[in-house]
Amino acid sequence: MLVDLIAGARPNFIKIAPIIEAIQEEQKNGTDIEYRLIHTGQHYDKLLSSAFFEQLGIPEPYVNLHAKGETQAELTAAIMHRYEQVLQTRRPDLALVVGDVTSTMACAITAKKMNNIPLAHVEAGIRSGDLTMPEEINRIVTDAITDFFFTTTNTANENLIHIGVPEQRIFFVGNTMIDTLLKQMPRFKKPALWEQYNLAPQQYIVTTLHRPSNVDDPQKLKSLVEAIIQGANGLPIIFPAHPRTMKAFDKINVSAENLHVIEPLGYLEFNYLVKQAKIVVTDSGGITEETTVMKVPCMTLRDNTERPETYTIGTSMLLGTSPSAIQPAFDKLYRGEWKKGEVPELWDGHTAKRIVHILKNLF
Template sequence: MKITIVAGARPNFMKIAPIIRAIKIAKEAGKEISYRLIYTGSLNDTSIDASLFTDLNIPAPDAYLGVEAATFAQISAGIIIAFDKELQQNPTQLVLVVDDLTATMSTAIVAKKRGVKVAHLVAGTRSFDINMPKEMNRVITDSLSDYLFTAGSDANRNLTQSGTANAKLFQVGNILIDTIRHNRHRLLKPVWFDVLKIKEKEYILLTLNKHTLINNKANFKKLIQTIIENSNGLPILAPVRPYIENAITELEINHDKLHILPSQTYANFAYLEDHAKLIITDSGNIAEEATFLGVPCITLSDYAEHPETIKIGTNELVGEDPDRLEEVLIQFNQGGWKEGQLPERWDGKTAERIIQILTDNIK
């Protein structure tokens, strides 16, 4: 069986790495299986550095489509043209796509047009806001997919309620947990950690990525001020990309406990997650990792890709509301945080289940 695996952004590789390891194990066990890893972006993409593949212990992509554009139309058109050529030159039996990017949807369309089966990893997540670009990507990709690999019962319910046949659904668990479990003993303390005199479990980790969050400058300033005012004397470590750093700098907020840091390698960043007292983020992936690590997490979003992180995990949603954020921070400072439990099948064996399903069904 030949599988083409598609990554459209850096976070996708964290979910692809366990699949690559599972393929390698299956091949060593005598199964006829191989893969080709495609990145839809450029070889010069600064977010995809060599350390990422070293940290994840996987090879670099076999091919880069080199699509870099500003608009949805340009990105989707560029990927469709480039990926169609890729499949023409390198035939495959299955295209495996990840998450909810424009790249996810575009490559799924190409595969189906060519009569190739599609597997969607992390299927069934919904915000129920069709005006959100990612929601449209999710709905279209799910509707095209032959194999829908879900993380939990909420995702299954979302799909069955939209009329998806049960035969296509496979609740395999959270693939992101495979990666953090596999690498937890390999995490690295950043070299600056001791220089700043930071102590484990005595800091707040702040991560921000969404452009929509920083575009509302007045509200963004209130959010940052709320975090500082309710930090209870704890250092705030904020490893961010340049556009977020610039947005914070423009707020003209100076505080000796707020440390704006450059983006970290996977091994360094996961170390910061594992040893934080509290995580504040706008990322669903980080909220999931926080639940696995047992670290209290506040998410600046109105919905969670995996509601399990809220229902039984360590995550709490506050939206982009400074008042709600302050309320939850006060609760945290008073020691009132929930313990959290691991959701079903967050056991590090998701990739094994996926490869078993595919090898059993595709000959």
């Protein structure tokens, strides 16, 4: 059995690493299973790509498609064209895609159009209901042509059943991103900036913003950052900036002694900061999952989320995108009234093993 594992962006690498490890374990046990790691090249910055391969112990990819594009359409077309060329050399028994980035959708479509290759989607069924998000389009399209659905929560199961997916094709397995988090937690690494900015546990704030609704309008980004600075009450704000956000920062005039805008960090360094933070302020879905498991308070600056369990069960508050919502949330934190949160079912570090075991039985 040959499985193509598709990864192209930073969240993909985190989710795919434990699946590779689980396959390698099955190989040691004599299971006839091979994999090809297909790196689409969607994230090509070293801090967003190769550094993750090194830190998470991901082997060199079978191929790097080096797909680039200035627009969503150009990137999608480049990925599809180059993955099609790989499929022409040898047809896999299964294409496995993870998450909801452009690489996920593009390779899913290509696999299905190439002789109807069976398709598995890890993290299937999550929905924000917001069609202005490119990721929501990717989720809907991918799930429309998927054969085997691996889900993170019962909410995702219900979303799939609602659109007519037969229950026997849905497998509630948990969250591979949490597999990686729990495995790597003992290896979290103090970044050099810890001493540089005189950081102390629970005495600083971590912020990340990258969604177009928050960063593409300079005035909106400026208002959000100023609200975070005001709410911080002088605590250091560590702001690892996605390249998209860094470009936006060049257009606004915001500065403060306690605001430190830095380049993206490696996985081990970034999560060291998150684990020790007083609170995280973000618009990332994946980070809200990680803060939930690490029991770190989190403000989610989004009007909706495809991961509702992070605020219904976990440690996040869904604030919306209005800067005026930030100060009341900080006040709640300082009063010691932030909820403790719980870890969702099956987010236990064994999701990838469950996925590979199911695939072994299916094929």
